[in-house]
Structures are given as C-alpha cells and as structure tokens.
Amino acid sequence: MDCVFCKIVAGVIPAKILYQDEKVVAFPDINPTAPTHVLIVPKKHIASLAQLPDNESVLVGHMVKIANELARNGGIAESGYRIVINSGKEGGQVVPHLHMHLLGGRQLDNGMG
Secondary structure, three states: OOOHHHHHHHOOOOOOOOEEOOOEEEEEOOOOOOOEEEEEEEOOOOOOHHHOOHHHOHHHHHHHHHHHHHHHHOOOOOOOEEEEOOOOHHHOOOOOOOOEEEEEOOOOOOOOO
C-alpha cells in the first residue's frame, strides 16, 4: 500500500477526520490554499476521475453531497465555496487517488486556466 490516501483511510497515517461513512472520508488538506481546504476521499482506491468505473459513478455525487454538508457545517455555504476534482498529471492531480477539494473561507479567484 503505497497510496498516502489509502494509508489515511486505513488509519496507518493519522489525520483529523472531519467526516466518515462507509464510502468516503474527509480531512483537512495538509497544504491548504484557502482557510477551509478539505479533501473528500473515497475509501476504495480509484486512481483518478478518468479511472472511475461506470458502476461507481454515483460515488462522485455522494462526494458532492458530503462537500455541501461540510460547507454548511463549516459556515461557508452562504458566502460561497468551490469544489474541485483534478484528474491526471496535466489536470493538477498530485496524489493518484480520486479526491475532491472543498475550498472556501475567502474570496477565491477565477483561476480557470
């Protein structure tokens, strides 16, 4: 098991768990780019969004649902937030395990490329 997120899911690497259910786990990013920067990670290892099997497509919807819940609980739902999934090296994905970023707590730039 070389995947850092799999190690967090397994409890091998400690993390401050903000949310957990049978499908996903959420924890703060160790290199935050906003006051709120949470990662929502599937417990099942899927390398990237591009590798998401068709029969797992509802997983992304579940991740969005959890991001919305965390935004409400974190007090950023009303002011606004961003959810991002990077896929592949050129898409900015650093850890080869599907994950979603929840960003908020300040004015975010458009930064759309």
